[in-house]
Amino acid sequence: xxxxxxxxxxxITATGQRVTLRCSPRSGDLSVYWYQQxxxxxxxxxxxxxxxxxxxKGNILERFSAQQFPDLHSELNLSSLELGDSAxxxxxxxxxxxxxxxxxxxxRLTVV
Amino acid sequence: EDQVTQSPEALRLQEGxxxxxxxxxxxxxxxxxxxxxxxxxxxxxxxxxxxxxxEEKEKERLKATLTKKESFLHITAPxxxxxxxxxxxxxxxxxxxxxxxxxxxxxxxxxxP
Numbered sequence: 001x002x003x004x005x006x007x008x009x010x011x012i013t014a015t016g017q018r019v020t021l022r023c024s025p026r027s028g029d030l031s032v033y034w035y036q037q038x039x040x041x042x043x044x045x046x047x048x049x050x051x052x053x054x055x056x057k058g059n060i061l062e063r064f065s066a067q068q069f070p071d072l073h074s075e076l077n078l079s080s081l082e083l084g085d086s087a088x089x090x091x092x093x094x095x096x097x098x099x100x101x102x103x104x105x106x107x108r109l110t111v112v
Numbered sequence: 113e114d115q116v117t118q119s120p121e122a123l124r125l126q127e128g129x130x131x132x133x134x135x136x137x138x139x140x141x142x143x144x145x146x147x148x149x150x151x152x153x154x155x156x157x158x159x160x161x162x163x164x165x166x167e168e169k170e171k172e173r174l175k176a177t178l179t180k181k182e183s184f185l186h187i188t189a190p191x192x193x194x195x196x197x198x199x200x201x202x203x204x205x206x207x208x209x210x211x212x213x214x215x216x217x218x219x220x221x222x223x224x225p
Contacts, residue, residue, distance in 0.1 A: 002155065002157070002158075004155075033212075033213065035215075041217075042199075042215055042216065042217040042218060043156070043199070043201075043215040045212045045213065045214060045215075048211075048212060055209070055210070055211075056206070056210075056211045056212045058212055088153070090155055090156075092155075092156075092213075096210075097203070097209075097210030098143055098144065098203045098205075098210040099144065099161070099203070100144070100146045100158050100161050100201075101158075101213060102158055103148075103155035103156045103157070103158075104155050105154060105155045106153075106154070106155050108153070
């Protein structure tokens with residue numbers, strides 16, 4: 001158990017809908033990362049937050065947004081969902097930027 | 113452009129047959145390299161951090177090494193439970209600040225009993 005908690009574990013939704021994925025980082029970790037992993041694809045970096053501030057952005061779609069709250073948990077919002085958004089979404093946390101991050105077990109999103 | 117490349121993409125070994133996985137990287141000013149293990153449908157599990165050329169880290173049957181241009185993950189006398197995808201990752205810098213952690217596509221390792 002890495003100490004990073006993601007909910008829900010599974011999510012099935014229809015095209016055009018909006019969903020929110022939640023992440024609770026390890027106790028004391030200030031940095032949160034979000035990654036997308038499609039079937040047989042590598043981990044694609046989406047976005048990073050550090051102590052509530054957005055620090056780095058990857059190839060995140062405009063339909064996707066995220067935020068980190070004062071209690072350090074983070075949420076990833078996905079809207080106008082398309083079939084191609086079906087993937088595993090991982091959250092990871094670290095005490096600071098530039099060091100190894102610890103991953104949650106992911107949320108498997110299926111868009112039908 | 114910062115990049116991490118892993119080889120081979122897939123590797124099948126007999127139980128007890130030792131081998132090495134490769135991770136090559138092109139980043140501006142390496143400040144660390146991470147190895148992870150990922151089982152199907154699960155989150156990556158952190159294994160090692162290497163910081164400087166010549167550094168080595170060991171854990172059970174795994175040993176990670178680092179040179180100026182690449183890292184190797186050596187697997188000695190592997191067992192079927194070592195079957196997984198092994199990922200290599202590096203933190204990047206942009207504008208003098210820590211940026212993202214980028215991952216290679218991984219090596220899918222299958223150990224046959």
